[in-house]
Amino acid sequence: MVSFSTLLVTVTLAVGSLAVPANSTEGFGLLQARAGTPSSEGTHSGFFYSWWTDNAGTATYTNGNGGQYSLQWSGNAGNLVGGKGWNPGTTNRVISYTGTYTPNGNSYLAVYGWTRSPLIEYYVVESYGSYNPSSAASKKGSVTCNGASYDILQTTRNQQPSIDGTQTFQQFWSVRNPKKNPGGAISGTVDFGCHSAAWAQVGMNLGSSHYYQIVATEGYQSSGSASITVSAGGSTTNPPPTSSQPPTTSPPPSSGGTVPRWGQCGGQGWTGGTTCVAPYTCQAANQWYSQCL
Structure with a gap:
């Protein structure tokens, strides 16, 4: 059986190749279709949004004011991913989120994005449903950011769909351990700079050009609901990023030179x-x- 993480990659990557409706760049709200809200991406109320569904189940995505979005999905079938954030992303943005997240089955709540040069897909997973993405990835170490422990993981996608067509590329993961408990109210802050620095210390280097960076809700053959408000800023107090394994490409500290x-x-x-x-x-x-x- 294909793993949830493998299938979700295909889901999220499809967003970049979808046709965007003419009204998608502003004012995108509840657009009804036979299986729910049609796929789209653009800007709304000062934030970038991205939403994709394969229409196999029933999924309704709604953009609210500012950084708020809501999502309901059912039918225990199909793939979907949506959320709000920024385009382009950056290596050092501090991202806060608050709301409710109630998955029933396979789902993620994560800071999610892409870079180019090199092509990298990345996740900072705050919570998830029945499937732990760590089970399908190679652990590189761990890091403490904003008082929480995360497993650092990496996977390789060979000739799979991406924002630049079919490519071979790396996935970078930080998975909160333990996860935030889904099933109701949820909030937190992700200092992405802490994660990107920790990844670099184990040789996982993001690309020099960023595409979008959102707080995404994903689902695969499941049901659930989420209502999330995204904002920039929050606590940035972190210890130096440390890993349980030494860097693979970064040189050791020196006294000068x-x-x-x-x-x-x-x-x-x-x-x-x-x-x-x-x-x-x-x-x-x-x-x-x-x-x-």
């Missing part, structure tokens, strides 16, 4: 080199970690 590409070049308490080899520059992921990019 020129830092190669991908190496750490700054951050609170850093005593190593701060000058990157040309043409790279030292870029801050958060207060604890800067990297030559």
Whole structure:
């Protein structure tokens, strides 16, 4: 049986190739179709949104004011993913969310997005239903962000659909352990800079060009509901990102000298080199970690 994570990748990737209705760039609300709300993406009330369904089940997606969206799905069939956020994304955005999340079966609630150069699909999973995505990925380490522990994982997608057509690409994961309990009220803050820095420390480097970055609700052959409000900002107090395994590509800290590409070049308490080899520059992921990019 194909794993939930494999099928969800196909779901989320399809969004980029779908035709967008003429009114999708503003004012997209409840659009009724035979199986619910038609697939669409664009901007609404100051936020980017993305919504896709294969119409196999019944799914209704609604954009609310500001960063709010709601989703109800049923039928225990089909694939769907939707949410609000920003386009483009960034490596250091602090994202807060609040609302309700009640899945029945396979589902994720996650910060989700893409980068190019290289092509990377990423998840920071805050909660999930009956399927733990960690079971189908290779664990690279762990990190503590905003007081919560996350497993760091990586998977390879070979010649699968993507935002740039059929490609081979990597998936990066941070999966909260334990997950936030689904089944009602839920809220939290994701300091994405903490996760991107932790990924880099184990050799998982995001691309230089970001596509969208949203707080997404996904479902596969399940039912449920979600009403989520997304906003930028929140607590950014984190310890330095640490992994249970050493970096695979980043050099160890040094007392000085020129830092190669991908190496750490700054951050609170850093005593190593701060000058990157040309043409790279030292870029801050958060207060604890800067990297030559």
